[in-house]
Amino acid sequence: MTHVIVLGNEKGGSGKSTTAMHLIVALLKSGHKVGAIDLDLRQQSLTRYLENRKNFSELNGKDLSFPVVSEVHASSLDSREASKSCETETLQAALSRLEGCDFAVIDCPGANTHLSRIAHKHADTIVTPLNDSFVDFDLLARLDPETGKITGPSLYSEMVWQARKERAMTGVPGGIDWVVIRNRLSATRARNKKNVGDKLDDLASRIGFRMARGFGDRVIYRELFPMGLTLLDLGGRDAPVRLSTMSHVTARLESRSLVASLNLPQTEFHEEAA
Numbered sequence: 355m356t357h358v359i360v361l362g363n364e365k366g367g368s369g370k371s372t373t374a375m376h377l378i379v380a381l382l383k384s385g386h387k388v389g390a391i392d393l394d395l396r397q398q399s400l401t402r403y404l405e406n407r408k409n410f411s412e413l414n415g416k417d418l419s420f421p422v423v424s425e426v427h428a429s430s431l432d433s434r435e436a437s438k439s440c441e442t443e444t445l446q447a448a449l450s451r452l453e454g455c456d457f458a459v460i461d462c463p464g465a466n467t468h469l470s471r472i473a474h475k476h477a478d479t480i481v482t483p484l485n486d487s488f489v490d491f492d493l494l495a496r497l498d499p500e501t502g503k504i505t506g507p508s509l510y511s512e513m514v515w516q517a518r519k520e521r522a523m524t525g526v527p528g529g530i531d532w533v534v535i536r537n538r539l540s541a542t543r544a545r546n547k548k549n550v551g552d553k554l555d556d557l558a559s560r561i562g563f564r565m566a567r568g569f570g571d572r573v574i575y576r577e578l579f580p581m582g583l584t585l586l587d588l589g590g591r592d593a594p595v596r597l598s599t600m601s602h603v604t605a606r607l608e609s610r611s612l613v614a615s616l617n618l619p620q621t622e623f624h625e626e627a628a
């Protein structure tokens with residue numbers, strides 16, 4: 355069975371594609387067969403990331419590993435209903451093409467599209483990167499502006515809830531493991547970091563997700579995109595690019611520990627080893 359990992363959050367810029375790419379490379383490096391589906395049909399950041407990787411590999415004669423890419427196109431049908439069912443089938447077919455893979459990583463757009471909703475229903479693991487801000491928190495839950503208390507779930511949590519419900523109805527064994535990660539944590543702004551963190555801890559048990567540490571806010575994550583590389587490609591004697599600063603070493607550790615915290619089946623990664 356292919357374990358499906360969906361990167362989702364109804365907001366752009368929170369780190370879905372960057373995390374997807376790091377996850378893909380981590381799983382490839384541990385010897386797994388990995389499939390990739392880019393559902394952000396407009397920005398196509400994951401597709402571009404992988405194209406950059408291919409170019410870098412060819413230009414520099416570096417032997418890099420790649421996932422099996424399964425393409426999905428938007429439906430061009432006029433009728434809304436027909437278009438939806440066409441997209442449902444298209445995604446199903448894209449996943450079927452990855453049947454021999456141990457993992458399928460699906461990168462979703464930062465918007466509530468039909469393809470994204472369907473992808474969430476196929477998920478075994480949902481990974482939601484969140485920036486350290488109450489603007490991002492608002493997509494998970496509403497807060498009472500006066501008391502600061504959580505008043506109820508919000509847009510994205512409702513989408514996950516719906517996905518869980520539909521998965522349960524289809525009789526697929528096991529639930530969806532939903533992991534929220536705090537991405538781009540800054541070393542400063544400690545008070546806001548703590549405030550958002552406290553609220554997330556409070557919310558986690560109420561709406562059924564668990565928290566994991568994401569990536570710190572580091573320039574290196576932005577710089578690697580044009581080369582199609584991840585922190586996990588750096589370091590070592592044969593590495594295409596050497597790790598040059600302490601910040602890079604820390605970043606590499608944090609990407610390893612993120613993958614470990616997902617507790618994915620059949621991987622060498624697990625929390626204790628991080």
Ligand SMILES: Nc1ncnc2c1ncn2[C@@H]1O[C@H](COP(=O)(O)OP(=O)(O)O)[C@@H](O)[C@H]1O
Binds near residue numbers: 366369370
């Ligand atoms: N940990 C990080 N530190 C610094 N920049 C980051 C980090 N994670 C992502 N970014 C940058 O933030 C922007 C948005 O990230 P991206 O992964 O494309 O988000 P999304 O897919 O959710 O829209 C990109 O410019 C990316 O390089």
Ligand SMILES: [Mg+2]
Binds near residue numbers: 370371461462463
């Ligand atoms: Mg993206």
